[in-house]
Amino acid sequence: MKRLLITECFKLFRQSKTYYAIASILIIEGIILISAYFEGTNIINLLLDNLRKTFYFNGTLLNGNLLQYLVLNTLWFHLPLIIMIVVSGMLTAEYKDKTVQTVLLQPVRKWQWILSKYIVAIGFTVVMVGLLFLTSYWLCRGFFGEGDLVVYLDGLSFFPAAEAATRIQWSFLAGTISMVFFAVSSLTLAVILKDVTKTWIVSALFLIVCNVLLKIDLGTDWLNQYALFKLNDTWQYFFQYEIPFRIILLNWIVSVFYIIIIAAVGIFIFHKRDIG
Amino acid sequence: MSKIFICCWLLLFSPDIFSQGVDEDLIKMRQRLDSVLSFQVNLQLETDISFINMPVKRALMRWEKGKTVQFTTKDFILLPKRGLDFSLRTLFEYPFVTLVRGVATQNGQIIKEMNVIPADRRADFSIATIWLNTSLRRVEAAEISTQKDGTYFLQMHYRLAKDIFPDRVAVKFEIEKIKIPLNFMGKGTQVDKEKLKVDGMKSGKIFLNMSDYLIRMIGS
Numbered sequence: 001m002k003r004l005l006i007t008e009c010f011k012l013f014r015q016s017k018t019y020y021a022i023a024s025i026l027i028i029e030g031i032i033l034i035s036a037y038f039e040g041t042n043i044i045n046l047l048l049d050n051l052r053k054t055f056y057f058n059g060t061l062l063n064g065n066l067l068q069y070l071v072l073n074t075l076w077f078h079l080p081l082i083i084m085i086v087v088s089g090m091l092t093a094e095y096k097d098k099t100v101q102t103v104l105l106q107p108v109r110k111w112q113w114i115l116s117k118y119i120v121a122i123g124f125t126v127v128m129v130g131l132l133f134l135t136s137y138w139l140c141r142g143f144f145g146e147g148d149l150v151v152y153l154d155g156l157s158f159f160p161a162a163e164a165a166t167r168i169q170w171s172f173l174a175g176t177i178s179m180v181f182f183a184v185s186s187l188t189l190a191v192i193l194k195d196v197t198k199t200w201i202v203s204a205l206f207l208i209v210c211n212v213l214l215k216i217d218l219g220t221d222w223l224n225q226y227a228l229f230k231l232n233d234t235w236q237y238f239f240q241y242e243i244p245f246r247i248i249l250l251n252w253i254v255s256v257f258y259i260i261i262i263a264a265v266g267i268f269i270f271h272k273r274d275i276g
Numbered sequence: 277m278s279k280i281f282i283c284c285w286l287l288l289f290s291p292d293i294f295s296q297g298v299d300e301d302l303i304k305m306r307q308r309l310d311s312v313l314s315f316q317v318n319l320q321l322e323t324d325i326s327f328i329n330m331p332v333k334r335a336l337m338r339w340e341k342g343k344t345v346q347f348t349t350k351d352f353i354l355l356p357k358r359g360l361d362f363s364l365r366t367l368f369e370y371p372f373v374t375l376v377r378g379v380a381t382q383n384g385q386i387i388k389e390m391n392v393i394p395a396d397r398r399a400d401f402s403i404a405t406i407w408l409n410t411s412l413r414r415v416e417a418a419e420i421s422t423q424k425d426g427t428y429f430l431q432m433h434y435r436l437a438k439d440i441f442p443d444r445v446a447v448k449f450e451i452e453k454i455k456i457p458l459n460f461m462g463k464g465t466q467v468d469k470e471k472l473k474v475d476g477m478k479s480g481k482i483f484l485n486m487s488d489y490l491i492r493m494i495g496s
Contacts, residue, residue: 054480056356057354059349059351155327
């Protein structure tokens with residue numbers, strides 16, 4: 001199993017598309033950061049417009065914490081898209097190049113081989129989110145400094161700089177679980193569809209549907225809380241003034257459950273299917 | 277005939293009816309405040325506004341006669357426009373008249389309720405009501421109706437009888453709640469602010485706690 005994991009890592013980081021993906025994420029991050037800097041002023045003006053009558057403001061809110069929050073807000077669509085392309089490509093490329101048959105002619109168990117792909121996919125996702133966190137942390141604070149964070153979530157909340165940084169770190173952790181969910185889903189789709197283009201299209205569709213359904217009221221609290229696609233905004237809970245840790249923990253447990261189920265389905269289908 | 281003469285005499289010479297000047301107790305209070313050359317104080321702000329969550333903020337406030345108030349703080353803070361004017365200088369900036377509404381005794385102190393009415397169009401308030409402690413020559417409470425910024429109610433609390441400035445001020449005001457469908461980088465940022473103000477007026481409070489006053493007065 002260890003060798004399979006090393007081989008999968010080697011293959012992943014050997015292929016040029018992995019580096020294209022990393023470069024894409026960094027370019028998108030840079031563009032978002034520049035846009036966030038200009039839009040950030042408008043957003044602050046909009047948020048604080050009605051307070052100007054009553055208050056004077058002392059200090060600045062257009063700082064690294066706000067920009068990193070805005071980057072977070074925007075990247076949760078772009079990042080999974082790129083992760084899904086790379087991760088699904090880990091299997092569809094093998095089908096396309098027929099290397100899957102070559103590998104499985106060796107004394108390798110099918111379930112172990114596909115499991116190693118799931119584990120490497122999860123590892124790659126964690127590395128990507130970690131890279132995003134570090135680069136956005138460095139860029140936002142390096143250029144715009146630290147300061148209080150203002151967030152509008154059913155009211156205006158102001159967080160001191162240190163607390164804001166901690167909340168952002170936690171929200172990245174929550175975002176990582178969502179990204180892993182999408183990565184695992186795309187690999188399972190690759191198992192089912194095999195074809196590169198079909199998998200990309202269905203993965204993109206899956207992502208869009210999840211994003212659309214995230215905003216739709218499903219009628220019951222239970223569904224609104226625990227439906228597959230409703231868990232992807234758990235990271236936002238860290239910006240509620242009183243963090244609902246119990247809800248977050250439950251969401252994480254349910255998310256991990258979904259991830260395990262989706263991966264298990266993929267492994268089961270792959271294991272049962274003939275390689276041909 | 278003599279009654280008519282007395283009535284005319286009273287009407288002509290009663291200062292409270294025809295010559296609305298400035299109340300003497302208010303003048304005494306102003307004289308006391310005018311003796312302050314500068315002060316600095318540690319400020320602690322607590323907000324009580326239904327749609328704003330803000331932790332307790334701290335700042336150092338400095339004031340010098342003839343200069344604007346300066347604040348030093350590491351954090352972002354919201355400073356109420358009216359609550360920090362302990363001496364109510366903005367009320368007395370332009371000519372005004374006062375009208376005494378009543379006198380009451382509270383804890384052995386004489387509290388005079390009076391209206392302050394601006395006599396100059398440049399004043400940014402339309403009317404103010406002041407509750408003046410005539411015994412201690414200081415303001416206990418004030419309600420100010422401004423031209424543009426709504427109505428404010430200030431409640432002062434003093435630690436000692438001799439204190440010229442309060443150690444606690446509660447500022448009550450009205451504020452418009454804004455509702456924003458925040459969708460950053462989307463079309464949500466291009467919104468009509470007027471349409472967004474659907475939640476109407478909400479009342480809010482700010483509590484200011486002052487400590488460690490350093491006051492420099494004439495002759496000190």
